[in-house]
Amino acid sequence: MFEYAPAPESVRPQINEHYGLFVDGEFVDAEDGAVFKSVNPSTEEALFTVAEAGEADVAKAVAAARRAQEAVWGPMSGSERGKYLFRIARLLQEKAREFAVAESLDNGKPIKETRDFDVPTAAQHFFYHAGWADKLAYAGLGPDPRPLGVVGQVIPWNFPLLMLAWKIAPALACGNTVVLKPAETTPLTALMFAELCQEADLPAGVVNILPGAGATGAALVDSAVDKIAFTGSTAVGRAIARTVAGSTKRLTLELGGKAANIVFDDAPLDQAVEGIVNGIFFNQGHVCCAGSRLLVQESVADEVLERLKARVETLRVGDPLDKNTDIGAINSAEQLSRIRALTETGAGEGAEAWQPACDLPERGFWFRPTVFTGVQQSMRIAQEEIFGPVLSVLTFRTPDEAIAKANNTPYGLSAGVWTEKGSKILWAAERLRAGVVWANTFNQFDAASPFGGLKESGYGREGGRQGLEAYLDV
Amino acid sequence: MSDRLRVKKTYKLYVGGKFPRSESGRSYPVSGPDGTELANAALASRKDARDAVAAARKAQRPWAGQTAYLRGQILYRAAEMLEGRAGQFAEELADATGAEPGQALSTVESAIDRLVHYAGWTDKYASVLGGANPVAGPYFNHTKPEPLGVVAVVAPQDDPLLGLVEAVAPAIAAGNTVVVLASEAKPLPALSFGEVLATSDLPGGVVNLLSGKVAEVAPHLAAHADVNGLDLGGVADADLAAGLEAAAAETLKVVRRPGKAGSPLDLLRQWTEYKTVWHPAGMAAAAGGAY
Numbered sequence: 001m002f003e004y005a006p007a008p009e010s011v012r013p014q015i016n017e018h019y020g021l022f023v024d025g026e027f028v029d030a031e032d033g034a035v036f037k038s039v040n041p042s043t044e045e046a047l048f049t050v051a052e053a054g055e056a057d058v059a060k061a062v063a064a065a066r067r068a069q070e071a072v073w074g075p076m077s078g079s080e081r082g083k084y085l086f087r088i089a090r091l092l093q094e095k096a097r098e099f100a101v102a103e104s105l106d107n108g109k110p111i112k113e114t115r116d117f118d119v120p121t122a123a124q125h126f127f128y129h130a131g132w133a134d135k136l137a138y139a140g141l142g143p144d145p146r147p148l149g150v151v152g153q154v155i156p157w158n159f160p161l162l163m164l165a166w167k168i169a170p171a172l173a174c175g176n177t178v179v180l181k182p183a184e185t186t187p188l189t190a191l192m193f194a195e196l197c198q199e200a201d202l203p204a205g206v207v208n209i210l211p212g213a214g215a216t217g218a219a220l221v222d223s224a225v226d227k228i229a230f231t232g233s234t235a236v237g238r239a240i241a242r243t244v245a246g247s248t249k250r251l252t253l254e255l256g257g258k259a260a261n262i263v264f265d266d267a268p269l270d271q272a273v274e275g276i277v278n279g280i281f282f283n284q285g286h287v288c289c290a291g292s293r294l295l296v297q298e299s300v301a302d303e304v305l306e307r308l309k310a311r312v313e314t315l316r317v318g319d320p321l322d323k324n325t326d327i328g329a330i331n332s333a334e335q336l337s338r339i340r341a342l343t344e345t346g347a348g349e350g351a352e353a354w355q356p357a358c359d360l361p362e363r364g365f366w367f368r369p370t371v372f373t374g375v376q377q378s379m380r381i382a383q384e385e386i387f388g389p390v391l392s393v394l395t396f397r398t399p400d401e402a403i404a405k406a407n408n409t410p411y412g413l414s415a416g417v418w419t420e421k422g423s424k425i426l427w428a429a430e431r432l433r434a435g436v437v438w439a440n441t442f443n444q445f446d447a448a449s450p451f452g453g454l455k456e457s458g459y460g461r462e463g464g465r466q467g468l469e470a471y472l473d474v
Numbered sequence: 475m476s477d478r479l480r481v482k483k484t485y486k487l488y489v490g491g492k493f494p495r496s497e498s499g500r501s502y503p504v505s506g507p508d509g510t511e512l513a514n515a516a517l518a519s520r521k522d523a524r525d526a527v528a529a530a531r532k533a534q535r536p537w538a539g540q541t542a543y544l545r546g547q548i549l550y551r552a553a554e555m556l557e558g559r560a561g562q563f564a565e566e567l568a569d570a571t572g573a574e575p576g577q578a579l580s581t582v583e584s585a586i587d588r589l590v591h592y593a594g595w596t597d598k599y600a601s602v603l604g605g606a607n608p609v610a611g612p613y614f615n616h617t618k619p620e621p622l623g624v625v626a627v628v629a630p631q632d633d634p635l636l637g638l639v640e641a642v643a644p645a646i647a648a649g650n651t652v653v654v655l656a657s658e659a660k661p662l663p664a665l666s667f668g669e670v671l672a673t674s675d676l677p678g679g680v681v682n683l684l685s686g687k688v689a690e691v692a693p694h695l696a697a698h699a700d701v702n703g704l705d706l707g708g709v710a711d712a713d714l715a716a717g718l719e720a721a722a723a724e725t726l727k728v729v730r731r732p733g734k735a736g737s738p739l740d741l742l743r744q745w746t747e748y749k750t751v752w753h754p755a756g757m758a759a760a761a762g763g764a765y
Binding site: 439440441446461466 | 611
């Protein structure tokens with residue numbers, strides 16, 4: 001095996017020492033002066049300080065968004081709105097490298113992912129929805145689709161810029177204005193996006209960014225918005241659904257998952273192994289649709305596991321800014337302890353853990369890729385979302401058993417199917433209770449393709465023609 | 475009018491294709507608007523609601539697995555059966571609501587026409603709502619609406635037949651199965667509608683009809699983990715509706731709030747969710763992701 005020389009990314013983005021809240025087109029500090037730090041998870045060093053929005057700030061931002069929606073953004077022609085979004089997409093493409101590096105620093109994910117996936121896909125999302133802004137009446141939802149008004153949006157830390165794009169692009173294209181709360185551990189690219197909105201001359205109040213933690217999000221849910229769009233954990237999604245019950249607020253939720261990645265005995269095994277690795281180790285496994293349960297047919301289980309372990313041995317864990325890095329840092333100390341705790345239950349319940357022999361950096365939050373074998377359906381590692389680089393392997397004998405096991409979860413976000421037989425793919429896709437099914441591939445995303453879950457993975461779609469429904473009154 | 479003693483009907487529940495009394499053995503008197511006692515209806519219990527959900531769950535996969543063409547024919551058959559008994563339903567409706575006979579008949583005719591309308595939707599809504607997505611890569615990417623599963627319906631209180639048909643038809647046209655809590659004070663037309671469904675080749679369990687107290691039974695349906703959608707159209711009390719919506723949040727059910735209007739397509743959309751399937755088109759894509 002060849003050794004790799006370090007290949008650190010050389011671009012360094014402009015990161016301010018302090019960021020304010022972005023309200024009504026300006027950066028301002030919180031009314032109560034609250035501030036928190038954002039930490040680089042690969043070094044545990046503080047990157048910058050940022051204002052933390054409280055109730056009063058939420059009220060101000062929502063009022064600004066309301067004024068902007070009623071006076072400027074709502075009445076504006078769709079083609080003009082679209083041009084602003086095209087402009088934002090172009091600016092994102094121009095600053096792609098800066099955003100990619102900043103995202104890696106703040107989130108801990110490898111630069112090859114931010115560079116090749118997060119940022120380009122975010123730009124595509126703005127480009128795609130820009131084109132919808134003057135074509136909403138042709139979306140097939142109704143003859144006279146109207147914006148909902150002001151939308152409150154709360155996003156997670158796993159894909160900070162991309163989740164922002166998934167939320168803001170369709171909302172703006174449909175004529176709404178937004179108040180968005182980025183996750184407390186990853187506010188950087190949202191604040192850089194706010195600067196980009198200024199550069200694009202986006203009218204004040206159309207986009208408002210309020211960094212903060214759970215209390216800020218709860219205040220936003222309680223505020224005078226017309227709709228809440230949330231991506232995050234099922235527990236918080238459930239609490240939001242309870243809160244809006246009995247109100248007129250609309251709600252879309254993109255929540256947790258425990259996806260099955262099913263490998264049949266007639267699958268192309270090398271491709272399947274690549275797909276299994278991509279499914280669970282992409283973004284350190286911090287992916288709601290991660291293929292965290294491998295269901296492999298008994299007759300090929302030994303062979304698949306052998307190839308899988310050999311492949312995982314080659315994964316490079318370390319400096320997120322090294323272009324050779326496959327697996328970066330865990331996003332926070334809190335998430336790391338959650339992964340550790342759940343992983344310990346796996347061993348405690350009798351599953352067998354395997355990890356490759358790889359060195360971990362001394363500082364920062366790190367977790368070795370982990371494969372559990374001998375997993376039973378009743379174990380916590382087979383039922384609960386770990387949200388880390390931990391794969392649970394189960395086996396099956398018949399296709400019916402595979403489907404039954406795959407669907408044996410309260411979640412229903414995604415699933416994978418590996419087989420060379422087309423009719424078997426369609427058979428399985430029909431029966432899997434999941435919003436997205438990947439056949440002979442995994443973790444593919446596109447602005448033109450609706451994404452979202454069933455059951456306790458939430459409701460509503462993001463992307464595609466169907467994603468517009470979440471932001472229109474038809 | 476002859477002297478013959480009229481044979482009166484016992485109004486029972488419709489669960490799993492059968493007509494049981496409430497397992498609780500309870501019933502409650504149902505009167506017309508003028509106070510005339512019409513019948514004793516079964517007073518459904520929590521256990522009846524759970525039996526109905528179990529029947530609906532059992533029937534859902536096979537019902538969704540039928541061809542859309544067949545689902546359409548069965549809905550049309552239900553329209554045929556209702557047409558044949560329009561006179562009886564007009565009479566029951568007039569007794570229940572106090573409507574003039576002509577008006578009651580016209581309401582029944584509207585219900586028949588609604589069934590015919592949705593019979594025609596079964597093999598069309600998926601192509602209207604779904605489609606192929608032009609993704610930026612070598613993949614065939616396809617989206618189509620799929621049924622949520624089991625939908626619990628609190629049927630409208632003052633429109634006991636047409637309102638119920640308008641709530642139930644889009645849900646089952648889209649491949650869901652339903653548990654319906656009929657109008658509390660006017661349940662008889664709904665319970666007779668079960669007889670129409672039972673003779674329409676509709677598999678048992680696709681539609682389950684309960685009569686009883688909304689405040690007693692609806693909370694169990696709202697909290698039931700095997701119910702995927704909740705239609706609160708017939709919940710008049712705003713506090714009760716909010717409480718039911720909050721209970722439904724525990725298992726993240728899709729909820730339709732009271733008073734929400736919608737086109738037929740909106741109603742079909744309400745009880746479906748999109749599934750998107752990605753498939754490589756070409757060998758380059760089959761090589762997998764970024765690793």
